[in-house]
Amino acid sequence: TAALFNCVNWVESSSWDGRYGLVICTDSAVYAEGPARPTGGAAAIAMLIGPNAPISFESKYKGSHMSHVYDFYKPNLASEYPVVDGKLSQTCYLLALDSCYKCFCDKFEKFEGKQFSISEADYFVFHSPYNKVNLGFL
Structure with missing residues (x-):
């Protein structure tokens, strides 16, 4: 989350030099045997951050x-x-x-x-x- 906020802030700032930002987030969850184990797993997403995006922040x-x-x-x-x-x-x-x-x-x-x-x-x-x-x- 911090990487996403930092990247958006950079693109919105006077320091932005026209390049896109790339944010990669991952999460993995491993649980011991028991009721929580079925909720375990892993996921990842990559987000390209720049101006005029189809999703606004x-x-x-x-x-x-x-x-x-x-x-x-x-x-x-x-x-x-x-x-x-x-x-x-x-x-x-x-x-x-x-x-x-x-x-x-x-x-x-x-x-x-x-x-x-x-x-x-x-x-x-x-x-x-x-x-x-x-x-x-x-």
Whole structure:
């Protein structure tokens, strides 16, 4: 995420020299035997960042959320497996999503002078361990 934000900021800055930026993101998840194992996997995406892109990046609406919670962590660095509290992790995910959505709506209203409506959006993109977790938010 930081690489994406940094690349967009560079393209929008006076330091930009006309070249495209390339952002590559990866994520892999390996779990010990148990209920979390089916949510494991890996993914990668490459994004070409430049002006006049088919998808715009509206930095002014960006929001973030942080909390100190032990829903997913690796206390044993010698093990590739994390300690996961699945139910707490789902709750934390939805609370963070709700917090970021509220921040987005507040900034949208500040800059646009009107309330944001979900019907105005063409699509939403989420990071999630499995598809149905996002349905709880929408």
